[in-house]
């Protein structure tokens with residue numbers, strides 16, 4: 001009799017345990033994915049996204065950049081490290097439009113069922129690529145959306161929504177931070193929209209053709225030494241044509257990025273008697289300079305060059 005009762009109790013116990021388990025699972029929305037230290041683990045692909053995620057996530061997130069600093073993002077190939085980090089993350093943020101063609105593959109390889117994923121370019125109006133080779137290799141669109149303060153705000157909104165979904169307990173915090181950050185982005189946009197409205201020169205010459213979206217925002221045109229994906233060296237003919245353009249149009253500044261063969265741009269600058277200025281593509285981190293610092297620096301230098 002006692003044994004029978006114990007058996008029954010044990011059975012009830014198991015049923016009860018199973019019930020609790022189901023209740024636990026049901027209650028285990030995405031919020032329960034947040035680790036013990038209370039910080040959401042977020043993996044991002046490159047530096048601009050790290051800046052946006054940090055601005056929105058504040059002290060509620062731990063952000064890890066998958067593409068190591070010093071690696072040209074357009075040439076990055078994921079490693080076992082990349083997959084390992086996605087396995088430990090709750091949210092994966094990528095920029096999309098061909099910037100990280102490897103993204104779906106690594107998400108699949110990570111086999112992390114609690115991983116939330118966001119393509120931060122959703123809702124951006126993309127610029128189509130014209131170079132056939134680029135289209136074949138990288139897809140139909142120019143990926144450099146984060147170099148536009150207008151698109152950056154769309155990316156920030158997408159990231160805020162993804163953070164809120166992965167960590168609903170802090171949804172209001174993320175939305176407030178996003179709203180504040182977007183205000184700063186828009187203020188910088190407004191400031192330079194006013195300045196560029198009346199400049200005599202509406203174009204500039206740069207190394208890596210990464211500024212098409214920035215140009216669209218301000219009615220400017222970029223001429224570049226290297227293509228959108230900075231793949232390979234420009235041909236002698238291409239360079240000669242660019243040098244002729246610089247001379248004919250009295251171009252006095254050639255912009256260069258640290259990551260993309262600055263030597264070619266420097267040679268061009270010497271040849272046409274222009275000076276070299278650094279410009280930031282924000283694909284990799286630079287000391288402690290924030291996204292907003294670097295965008296202001298870019299805009300101020302392009303503005304200064306457009307006054308002559």
Ligand SMILES: [Zn+2]
Pocket residue numbers: 074144208210228229281283
């Ligand atoms: Zn680029």
